Amino acid sequence: MSDIRAEDEVVRICQELIRIDTSNYGDGSGPGERVAAEYTAGLIEEVGLAAEIFESAPGRASVVTRMAGEDPSASALVVHGHLDVVPALREQWSVDPFGAELKDGLIWGRGAVDMKDMDAMILAVMRDLARSGRKPKRDIIFAFFADEEAGGEYGARYAVDKRPELFEGATEAISEVGGFSATIGGQRTYLLQTAEKGISWLRLVAHGRAGHGSQINTDNAVTRLAAAVTRIGEYKWPIELTPTTRQFLDGVTELTGVEFDPDNPDRLLDQLGTVARFVGQPCRTPPIPRCSRAATSTMSSPNRLRPWWTAGRSRASRNTCWRSCGSLPVPVSRSATFTATSRLRSRLPETWWIP
Ligand SMILES: [Zn+2]
Secondary structure, eight states: OOSOOHHHHHHHHHHHHHTSOOBOOSSSOSOOSHHHHHHHHHHHHHTTOOEEEEESSTTOEEEEEEEOOSOTTSOEEEEEEEOOBOOOOGGGOSSOTTTOEEETTEEESTTTTTTHHHHHHHHHHHHHHHHHTOOOSSOEEEEEESOGGGTSTTTHHHHHHHOGGGGTTEEEEEOSSOOOEEEETTEEEEOOOOOOOOOEEEEEEEEOOOOOTTSOOSSOHHHHHHHHHHHHHHOOOOOOOOHHHHHHHHHHHHHHOOOOOTTOHHHHHGGGGGGHHHHHGGGSOOOEEEEEEETTEEEOOSSOOOOOOOOOSHHHHHTTOOOOOSSSOOOOOSEEEEEEEESSOOSSOEEEEEO
16 A cells, blocks of 8 residues: 555646647647657556557557456446647747646646646546555546547547447546536536537638739738638527527526526526536537638637748649738738638538638
């Protein structure tokens, strides 16, 4: 028996995970999860469990381990986390996003909330359990996936498709989100998630006239594209209520006495406080501008949309893209594409041509 408890090492594990940059840019250009997976596997093996690392693509590594339960006939439980994080722009941070600084009793860094914190908690509890020699009632499969932040194709999707035997006998899975409370009508309530939102990638393509950046060009593809994105982004989509959402809203009415008014849904949603943004979304199909591409280079950023200026790449020259060389930065791409998300997922992007 060891004296080390989960509480003693959870902060250190979280910090060490944050210090491993696993930024997921969604296009495979990030550092990948291999280093974090090896670190995680090391923690698992250190307490005598067998860890398996598998890669869906170079560097895109996930880790799985199974802790045997007392009753081998009982169904298994999956407890999973993800090792990747969304990118962090250093200039927008007051601390190093990968420094995992401990300040004011909090750990600061990318992934401190989503979800290296919970990864660390899972690992610390697992290690505590393994060290104590206590067995859980049923098998617990601990999984730490790659690529959660960009669709899961290289993480959970790959594991389920290619390595289903790792999850043999599992009937339930637990991971991040869910279980947090909201104060509605003065009462503490717990929200129940019944489904995950899907996405449908749409690609908008605008054409304009090619031209040198030093000259006036009133037929500009990027300008046209930006106008289309603005129109779609500001469009008020009709409210659609699924039976589940309807039931939820009825529950809120019960707690607050405020009736749902389809012409003014915000009146009821305002009762939800900080969770209104989550709950309001299932009522509509929101278009979310996510990624822009001008000429052949992509710039994906969570809070700004901008054309890419580089023209020096080989494919760019084929696209007759001209670089801005005057003092005024002018969007100069001949053809620009834009993708937006809405509710239903489809594998192939649908393309909208902007007239
Ligand atoms: Zn997450």
